[in-house]
Amino acid sequence: MAKKLWEKSIDVNPEIERFTVGRDRELDLLLARYDIIGSIAHSTMLKSIGMLTAEEMEELHKELRNIHATVENGEFFIEEGVEDVHSQVELMLTRKLGDTGKKIHSGRSRNDQVLVDLKLFTRNGLQEICEDVMELFHALIKQSERHKDVILPGYTHLQVAMPSSFGLWFGAYAESLADDMLFLQAAYRMCNRNPLGSAAGYGSSFPLDRTMTTELLGFDSMNYNVVYAQMGRGKCERNIAFALASVAGTLSKLAFDACMFNSQNFGFVKLPAECTTGSSIMPHKKNPDVFELLRARCNRLQALPTDITLIMNNLPSGYFRDLQIIKELFLPAFTSLKECLAMATYIIDRIEVNRNILDDSRYDAMFSVEEVNRLATDGMPFRDAYKKVGLDIEAGRFTPCKEIHHTHEGSIGNLCNDKIEEFMQGTYDSMDFGKARDAEAALLNR
Numbered sequence: 001m002a003k004k005l006w007e008k009s010i011d012v013n014p015e016i017e018r019f020t021v022g023r024d025r026e027l028d029l030l031l032a033r034y035d036i037i038g039s040i041a042h043s044t045m046l047k048s049i050g051m052l053t054a055e056e057m058e059e060l061h062k063e064l065r066n067i068h069a070t071v072e073n074g075e076f077f078i079e080e081g082v083e084d085v086h087s088q089v090e091l092m093l094t095r096k097l098g099d100t101g102k103k104i105h106s107g108r109s110r111n112d113q114v115l116v117d118l119k120l121f122t123r124n125g126l127q128e129i130c131e132d133v134m135e136l137f138h139a140l141i142k143q144s145e146r147h148k149d150v151i152l153p154g155y156t157h158l159q160v161a162m163p164s165s166f167g168l169w170f171g172a173y174a175e176s177l178a179d180d181m182l183f184l185q186a187a188y189r190m191c192n193r194n195p196l197g198s199a200a201g202y203g204s205s206f207p208l209d210r211t212m213t214t215e216l217l218g219f220d221s222m223n224y225n226v227v228y229a230q231m232g233r234g235k236c237e238r239n240i241a242f243a244l245a246s247v248a249g250t251l252s253k254l255a256f257d258a259c260m261f262n263s264q265n266f267g268f269v270k271l272p273a274e275c276t277t278g279s280s281i282m283p284h285k286k287n288p289d290v291f292e293l294l295r296a297r298c299n300r301l302q303a304l305p306t307d308i309t310l311i312m313n314n315l316p317s318g319y320f321r322d323l324q325i326i327k328e329l330f331l332p333a334f335t336s337l338k339e340c341l342a343m344a345t346y347i348i349d350r351i352e353v354n355r356n357i358l359d360d361s362r363y364d365a366m367f368s369v370e371e372v373n374r375l376a377t378d379g380m381p382f383r384d385a386y387k388k389v390g391l392d393i394e395a396g397r398f399t400p401c402k403e404i405h406h407t408h409e410g411s412i413g414n415l416c417n418d419k420i421e422e423f424m425q426g427t428y429d430s431m432d433f434g435k436a437r438d439a440e441a442a443l444l445n446r
């Protein structure tokens with residue numbers, strides 16, 4: 001049996017084959033589950049329009065679920081000489097079911113198969129990322145509340161500036177994640193539209209019921225225009241990459257702060273001992289390698305939208321093999337970000353804060369603005385108060401009052417963490433993960 005779906009009479013040059021298949025036999029394994037789910041929905045629809053008998057559909061479903069079991073237990077693989085997961089699944093169906101297996105490809109192309117596989121893969125990946133982001137968010141809010149009264153120097157230009165607090169510091173990263181969640185929500189909604197039925201990119205003369213596959217697969221709606229559905233390849237990945245990059249940007253900044261605050265020269269936080277690593281020569285070392293690697297990995301993730309853009313940029317409409325390469329960058333990004341989120345949550349949960357930072361007189365000057373504001377509240381014009389305090393500091397006459405009374409929204413004394421939580425939860429709840437999960441489970445278990 002020929003292993004290429006398109007093999008007719010000419011033998012395939014093995015060098016060309018190796019080059020064109022690239023890493024698909026390895027990477028497409030990540031899509032196998034979704035290829036099967038898509039095929040179950042497609043064959044259900046083919047039966048409904050009379051392209052398959054009920055028995056043929058049942059046979060296909062049974063066999064597709066058997067193949068799914070091999071994916072679940074790790075036995076599924078793409079054979080030597082087989083190009084991709086779409087070819088492998090069809091080959092297995094045809095070996096087992098003969099002509100019935102050969103009928104499943106009516107009204108579809110690998111172009112819309114890979115589109116739907118990617119959408120389902122991404123939908124699941126985004127669900128997991130959103131859940132992991134929520135966990136880190138809650139860890140940050142918890143720490144913010146726990147340490148809301150512990151003062152921390154705030155910096156501008158990396159020069160001691162004004163009083164900040166651990167309540168503000170932890171809470172700032174929580175609110176940053178709440179904004180990132182808006183990106184994830186947009187990415188999820190854009191991803192959650194059905195491309196199946198666009199076939200090679202121009203639809204089909206079979207009377208496909210795309211509404212049916214949209215419902216079966218639990219999509220919100222479809223990519224209606226078949227040309228646009230194909231144009232979504234690359235665009236969808238790039239936009240989702242922007243959402244992942246936004247989360248990664250929050251994490252890399254958090255990691256840099258944590259590394260810096262953990263340094264002896266700052267000594268503001270202490271990483272749990274089990275989260276630090278040693279040196280081969282310096283016996284005293286407890287290095288923050290975890291945060292450094294997290295920072296590097298998250299910085300690399302921020303290049304992803306650009307990497308994808310460079311691959312798909314300036315392609316006209318219609319399918320091109322260029323798009324295959326995007327999978328190499330895009331698919332592994334989800335695991336990488338999830339690993340970073342898990343590490344960050346673990347450490348943030350356990351990080352210790354220094355409650356005695358203010359004992360060190362080098363931070364005294366950060367109370368200068370507090371003093372200026374006190375004089376201004378008592379009636380001295382702000383500019384005069386500013387000048388007086390400045391001169392006092394220069395003359396060594398400034399003794400800081402370390403009482404802090406910040407009351408406005410989002411300040412040290414009024415963090416508004418409840419508002420931040422409400423905003424985050426609203427965005428998260430607007431994505432109906434249950435609908436997608438139920439649809440996939442129903443297709444696999446029926």
Ligand code: ARG
Nearest residue numbers: 024084110111114321323324
């Ligand atoms: N491996 C291919 C990809 O990821 C699948 C689609 C192949 N389509 C084609 N016309 N050669 O793009």
